[in-house]
Amino acid sequence: MNYTVAALTVRGLLGRRRGLLLLAVPVLLLLLSVLIRASVGPDHDTAVNVLGKLALGTMVPLLGLIAGTGVIATEIDDGSIIYLLAKPLPRYRIVLTKLLVAIGASVVFAAVPTFLAGEILYGNIEHIALAYGVGALVAGIAYSALFLLFGVLTRHAVVVGLLYSLLWESVVGNFVPGARTLSVQQWGLAVTRKVADAGALTSDVHLPVAIPLLIVVVVGATVFASVKLAGLTLAGEE
Amino acid sequence: MATITIDKASRWFGNVVAVNDVSMTIGPGVTGLLGPNGAGKSTLIHMMSGFLAPSSGAVTLDGEPVWRNQQSYRKIGLVPEREAMYDFLTGMQFVLANAELHGLPDPGAAARRALAVVEMEYAQDRKVGTYSKGMKQRVKMASALVHDPSVLLLDEPFNGMDPRQRMHLMELLRGFAADGRTVLFSSHILEEVEQLARHIEVIVAGRHAASGDFRKIRRLMTDRPHRYLVRSSDDRRLAAALIADPSTAGIEVDHAEGALRVQAVDFYRFTALLPRVARDAGVRLRTVAPADESLESVFSYLVSS
Numbered sequence: 399m400n401y402t403v404a405a406l407t408v409r410g411l412l413g414r415r416r417g418l419l420l421l422a423v424p425v426l427l428l429l430l431s432v433l434i435r436a437s438v439g440p441d442h443d444t445a446v447n448v449l450g451k452l453a454l455g456t457m458v459p460l461l462g463l464i465a466g467t468g469v470i471a472t473e474i475d476d477g478s479i480i481y482l483l484a485k486p487l488p489r490y491r492i493v494l495t496k497l498l499v500a501i502g503a504s505v506v507f508a509a510v511p512t513f514l515a516g517e518i519l520y521g522n523i524e525h526i527a528l529a530y531g532v533g534a535l536v537a538g539i540a541y542s543a544l545f546l547l548f549g550v551l552t553r554h555a556v557v558v559g560l561l562y563s564l565l566w567e568s569v570v571g572n573f574v575p576g577a578r579t580l581s582v583q584q585w586g587l588a589v590t591r592k593v594a595d596a597g598a599l600t601s602d603v604h605l606p607v608a609i610p611l612l613i614v615v616v617v618g619a620t621v622f623a624s625v626k627l628a629g630l631t632l633a634g635e636e
Numbered sequence: 637m638a639t640i641t642i643d644k645a646s647r648w649f650g651n652v653v654a655v656n657d658v659s660m661t662i663g664p665g666v667t668g669l670l671g672p673n674g675a676g677k678s679t680l681i682h683m684m685s686g687f688l689a690p691s692s693g694a695v696t697l698d699g700e701p702v703w704r705n706q707q708s709y710r711k712i713g714l715v716p717e718r719e720a721m722y723d724f725l726t727g728m729q730f731v732l733a734n735a736e737l738h739g740l741p742d743p744g745a746a747a748r749r750a751l752a753v754v755e756m757e758y759a760q761d762r763k764v765g766t767y768s769k770g771m772k773q774r775v776k777m778a779s780a781l782v783h784d785p786s787v788l789l790l791d792e793p794f795n796g797m798d799p800r801q802r803m804h805l806m807e808l809l810r811g812f813a814a815d816g817r818t819v820l821f822s823s824h825i826l827e828e829v830e831q832l833a834r835h836i837e838v839i840v841a842g843r844h845a846a847s848g849d850f851r852k853i854r855r856l857m858t859d860r861p862h863r864y865l866v867r868s869s870d871d872r873r874l875a876a877a878l879i880a881d882p883s884t885a886g887i888e889v890d891h892a893e894g895a896l897r898v899q900a901v902d903f904y905r906f907t908a909l910l911p912r913v914a915r916d917a918g919v920r921l922r923t924v925a926p927a928d929e930s931l932e933s934v935f936s937y938l939v940s941s
Contacts, residue, residue: 478720481721486709
């Protein structure tokens with residue numbers, strides 16, 4: 399952790415219009431939850447649908463994408479990262495600090511709102527709200543690490559991130575069951591099922607598979623991002 | 637005292653060779669890196685500052701490679717060409733953040749000192765985003781020298797500066813050099829480099845075209861044949877008087893243009909001679925224009941010689 403890197407990253411992430419965007423998504427989810435609860439009442443299937451598809455399936459990857467790329471890709475893009483890199487700072491500390499900021503953002507803007515949405519929709523019956531909150535937290539960590547890595551690897555991090563979450567997780571994952579094994583969303587769901595009361599929820603990937611994969615992705619992406627950042631080449635102006 | 641050594645360094649991007657087998661040593665004092673746009677100056681500076689690996693050869697600072705060596709930034713202060721900074725910070729916060737990132741024992745004092753050196757205290761509480769180009773340049777400079785580096789690398793520092801800011805920056809850099817620091821800056825303007833740098837390295841099309849004292853470079857650049865277009869009240873009479881002097885190699889009377897095309901071999905002598913000869917011959921000069929003064933032609937002459 400480096401306090402200065404963290405402060406710069408937080409201000410960069412929440413400043414400009416990105417802060418509003420980060421806030422708008424969870425606010426929408428909560429408003430929708432209030433509306434659904436008011437019109438449908440507490441219903442298990444509706445709650446699971448909204449929390450699974452909307453919160454964990456859409457909002458968490460979207461916020462992970464905004465936060466994960468927002469903590470580093472914008473600085474690499476405009477070149478201001480040079481002021482962080484031209485310092486005798488170990489690169490892994492820069493990456494780790496930025497990852498923690500991204501995770502923090504996904505907790506505040508995704509995991510907590512998911513839990514609150516669960517409470518609004520269904521109360522915490524069968525621990526469903528808590529389960530989805532924890533699932534969102536775990537998935538948020540993995541998305542943050544993954545999209546931060548994309549930000550270091552490519553100038554088109556947002557596009558690559560969108561392709562991954564839209565094409566791979568949603569489309570391919572829908573038609574090819576095997577693809578779900580390699581899906582952050584499914585790992586999140588596996589954790590969610592475990593936290594909720596037994597039998598309350600189902601998931602395609604089992605926890606003994608999901609947990610090691612989550613750890614591999616988070617640690618691997620962070621290490622790889624640190625190595626790539628140490629050899630970051632600035633595009634010439636010429 | 638710090639010395640940057642570039643040893644047979646080349647850098648290519650795909651099929652494009654940006655820097656081609658360049659060797660040079662940059663020691664204390666001000667060194668100017670001169671070359672036309674796209675010559676590979678930025679590529680060289682990126683290699684010296686550890687933001688680009690040489691494709692072959694080596695770039696070292698006091699014997700240590702710069703690439704993938706974060707410790708070298710204790711000695712290096714870098715002023716990048718790009719404008720992007722943390723625009724949401726004030727000048728003070730920006731320099732302070734740089735001091736903190738260096739892990740200095742008293743970052744506040746270091747930041748205040750650096751801002752004082754570049755005379756930016758008056759605007760230190762304004763956001764960087766509101767600064768003019770010259771002010772940004774100075775704050776970038778403050779951030780680069782906040783840790784008192786022995787090497788200062790500046791990529792096109794005078795771009796977009798007004799003459800007063802330019803003078804101020806030149807004074808600053810001269811001061812750093814006088815302290816025994818190694819200062820290297822790039823520019824595509826000969827006059828700029830000449831005013832500041834004792835030692836000049838010329839890069840043209842990725843190659844090391846010339847190296848040496850500014851007088852030597854100036855001579856190399858001015859000794860080449862110069863062409864002028866001259867219009868006067870009596871072209872033929874002026875031509876006859878000019879050709880008598882050894883500084884003139886040839887004269888053509890261009891009827892279509894209604895002018896003389898003069899080829900001079902000795903730049904200084906010719907420029908002193910022309911007005912005198914015209915006055916003595918009673919000829920009025922209407923136009924004296926260099927016909928091939930573009931920087932590219934100067935540089936291409938340097939490379940071919």
